[in-house]
Amino acid sequence: MLVDRFGRLHTDLRVSLTDKCNLRCAYCMPAEGLAWLPRQEVLTDDEVVRAVGVAVGLGVREVRLTGGEPLIRPGLVGIVRRLAKLTPRPHLSMTTNGIGLAVLAAELAAAGLDRINVSLDTLDRERFLALTRRDRLADVLAGLTAAASSGLAPVKVNAVLMRGLNDVEAPALLDFCLHRGYQLRFIEQMPLDAQHAWDRTQMVTAEEILDRLTATHTLTPNEGRGSSPAETWLVDGGPARVGVIASVTRPFCAACDRLRLTADGQVRNCLFAREESDLRELLRAGASESELAERLRSAVAGKRAGHGIDDPTFLQPARPMSAIGG
Numbered sequence: 001m002l003v004d005r006f007g008r009l010h011t012d013l014r015v016s017l018t019d020k021c022n023l024r025c026a027y028c029m030p031a032e033g034l035a036w037l038p039r040q041e042v043l044t045d046d047e048v049v050r051a052v053g054v055a056v057g058l059g060v061r062e063v064r065l066t067g068g069e070p071l072i073r074p075g076l077v078g079i080v081r082r083l084a085k086l087t088p089r090p091h092l093s094m095t096t097n098g099i100g101l102a103v104l105a106a107e108l109a110a111a112g113l114d115r116i117n118v119s120l121d122t123l124d125r126e127r128f129l130a131l132t133r134r135d136r137l138a139d140v141l142a143g144l145t146a147a148a149s150s151g152l153a154p155v156k157v158n159a160v161l162m163r164g165l166n167d168v169e170a171p172a173l174l175d176f177c178l179h180r181g182y183q184l185r186f187i188e189q190m191p192l193d194a195q196h197a198w199d200r201t202q203m204v205t206a207e208e209i210l211d212r213l214t215a216t217h218t219l220t221p222n223e224g225r226g227s228s229p230a231e232t233w234l235v236d237g238g239p240a241r242v243g244v245i246a247s248v249t250r251p252f253c254a255a256c257d258r259l260r261l262t263a264d265g266q267v268r269n270c271l272f273a274r275e276e277s278d279l280r281e282l283l284r285a286g287a288s289e290s291e292l293a294e295r296l297r298s299a300v301a302g303k304r305a306g307h308g309i310d311d312p313t314f315l316q317p318a319r320p321m322s323a324i325g326g
Helices: 045-057 076-083 101-111 125-132 137-149 167-180 206-214 280-284 289-301
Strands: 012-016 062-066 091-096 115-119 155-160 183-187 219-221 231-235 241-245 258-261 266-268
Touching: 012 045, 045 062, 045 076, 045 258, 045 280, 045 289, 062 076, 076 101, 101 115, 101 137, 115 137, 125 137, 137 155, 155 167, 167 183, 167 206, 206 219, 206 241, 258 289, 266 289, 280 289
Parallel strands: 012 062, 012 258, 062 091, 091 115, 115 155, 155 183, 183 241
Antiparallel strands: 219 231, 231 241, 258 266
């Protein structure tokens, strides 16, 4: 099993399939984009499936496909189909910006994808253009509709609020999701931007988000969070819920059960880790299952107690979110 020195059992693996993205969200990367990984450094389909298979053999039960933007990974449907055939079968989910989802949702569901998270920070077309530098709001909304129609439920919506840009939209985003049966999760902006320009004083905190929501709805704390990164509240008595992932102001490191595999085959035991363990090297050297398993165990064993954002010595990871995978 994948257990760290603090006794945390790791059963959730986030797998980045590409560092590339077709949006340029202001809180993630510059307008001109980034220097993408050379193709030969990115794990092949076979390598992804083998790595996940080893992790599943070590107790991983939830596999989340991420990017960059996973929908632009060639052969995505085939990867999902192969992962769904692993034994024991992991629960398969994906985080996406939704562009192209309208075309692929039904195929992904048929291949074995169980659930989907779609990033949506605004319902205003002009604001969407300002935040993402692309005029693609209609595509994202179409993708959400297609995901729900294809049975990728519950459809979850991830929203990052930015002070002075879209923070006034919190109630509107919640109403949008309530009316369509989506589950909304607000995420505090984290120090994972490529520009290293994150400013804590400009971050919209969980407390502020809740203040905005309670101006229009009654929120009741929902018990039983477990290892979930989101605190949730029943909206107007339920059953609908809204969540807040407050990695910065309300860290949940003590219950963390996640590890990450980057698109180039590096294992990260924390989103904010500055160290990585090279799994690609072993995969391409013909390593045995036991050797791969030992590399994963070693990576998890070295996990720190917390991300340390509040520590004066905290340094932002060199890799941005797009290169790590959410």
